[in-house]
Amino acid sequence: MSMLSSGRAAVAVVSLGLAACTVLAQVAPATVDAAPAVVEQRSIGEWLTRMHDASRKRAYTGTFVVSSEAMLASARIWHACEGEQQIERVDALTGPPRTTFRRNDHVVTFLQDSKVARMEKREALGLFPNLLQAADTSIAEFYSAKRLGQDRVAGFEADIVLLKPKDKLRFGYRVWSEKKSGLVIKLQTLDVDGKVLEQAAFSELQIDAPVRLDSLARMMNKTTGYRTERVETLVADPAAEGWALSEPVPGFRSMSCIKRAPQPGMPPSTMQWVFSDGLASVSLFVEPYDAQRHLKEGLVGMGATQSLMRRSEDWWLTAVGEVPVATLKSFAAALQRTRK
């Protein structure tokens, strides 16, 4: 009798389970089908805005690894934000030990071996939204976005988006964007053949981590035991400095131009002129030619970053950017001195 009733109970449970499964099976595919359709239709602007916002509006901590054929470097990162304030701490895990704090556009770098705390003011981030609004078609003109699928990185589900360049003057990117927040958790830079030049990814990550802005700020201000150095940068006008591009390189617009304040005993200050096409940036460093220091013209490539060094009469140009060498050569050819 007891066996019979338990048998009936078992049958009841099994049939309930089967019923539940069929119901779920009918419901689930519908939701799975609906989501990718929405995701596929995002434009490149939408993808990029989502990624950019996530990096500014979410607190996160994690370990970050940058690797290319010739190098591997990693760092531990904390990021906190409150309203418009952003604060970040990066501890380098490879190379000489150093910790960089960034609070909006103030940066303090603690160099642990030499006990120096370097303070600088960098260009405020957030240029991208302006870029997007000012020239709405600009990025879409030179890149296209396509969702390739999905993958799991550092424990998070992510959409894989391919940002494909429309010409040979820039690199392509494969971006793993976390599904819920849009945070970029892995990024591959691809050269014109589609080969991976460099990969940057979180090996472990915690989004919405309990990182407090005030505790990071406190650590940033603690310079006891360190000698403080201030690096002054001045905004410069390339035209006033006597430089211009004879013809613009397609897609790249002038973003900023700075000069570092000259320091005693150091070579005369270099002008840095920054261009960007929205995803890649190029810096042109121009300084007076010095036969003793400037000995080697040529090209150096490291991961995705290419550099070109060239002498132009009395000036020495170093062009650096995450772009193909051909683009750097175009910049070097177009850069002209407008006054003696």
Place this chain on the structure above:
Amino acid sequence: MQVTTMNQDDVLKLHERLSALADGELDGDETAQLMAAPRAGRDGLHATWQTYHLIGDVLRGGEQTAVHASSDFLSRLQTRLAQEPPLVPARPVAMPVAEPVAVVVHGREPANDASFRWKMVAGCASFVAVAALAWTVVGGAGSPVPQPQMAAVEAPVVEAKAAPQVVEQEVRLPSGEAQVMLRDARLDELLAAHKQAGSSSALQMPVPAGLLRSATFTAPER
């Protein structure tokens, strides 16, 4: 058996510092002080350290992270919590210094990687990566740049040498091997400046300029 000479307050303060270290909120000086804590307070400190991490993992990761605590650790933990003096010194004194470094690195793994097996894999993977890097450096160093390069501009950890010269620096890789890498200090500085100012990009992952300073350059110089 060693009689502890620290009073209750000191022990509490030590535990507070330990907790701050576990949360990554302790800066360089305080960490050094903590590491130099008097030996008397070391009893049970390691168990306390593991407890803090376990608490953190469980709070963040949920129940499954609690499973991987070894029974050995649990029994030591119980001993500690009961405030009874340990009958046998649990670990040699040197261990608490070495272990926290390892624990900090692995302490924030997501819940699904809690098993020791995956920690080993991660450890092996990072070792292989380091070995690959060392191999590249040793292999690539076969063609050193012979002539003197740009002047030794003040770069972070450089001993000043007479200009003009290639700046040589010993870099400690995580595996402990010292490798000598030839670097062009001036280009290095410009690269750093480029990375800092190149924030006009939607894809600006938090790649700090300093991250690339430790890298070698590839050979293709034309």
